[in-house]
Amino acid sequence: MIPRQDSLEAAALERFMRATRAVNxxxxxxxxxPDFDQGGQSVARSLERLDAALRELETSEQSLDAILSRKAGH
Structure with missing residues (x-):
């Protein structure tokens, strides 16, 4: 059986890796x-997608750091 802490760590690491791939x-x-026929909307959507992916990456990194810090006893 996997201890709960290890399971949380694995889930947080998986989330971080998904977020990294999404940013890429x-x-x-x-x-x-860019699709200029859409009046630049495709560029705006791409940038919005990148912003959202970066926010998720930051959040997932903070979660992973918190779990690892607890595990290390900090």
């Missing part, structure tokens, strides 16, 4: 060719 995908999307 969102960043790549901003580097693509």
């Amino acid at each position: 995908a969102a960043f790549d999307a901003t580097r693509g060719e």
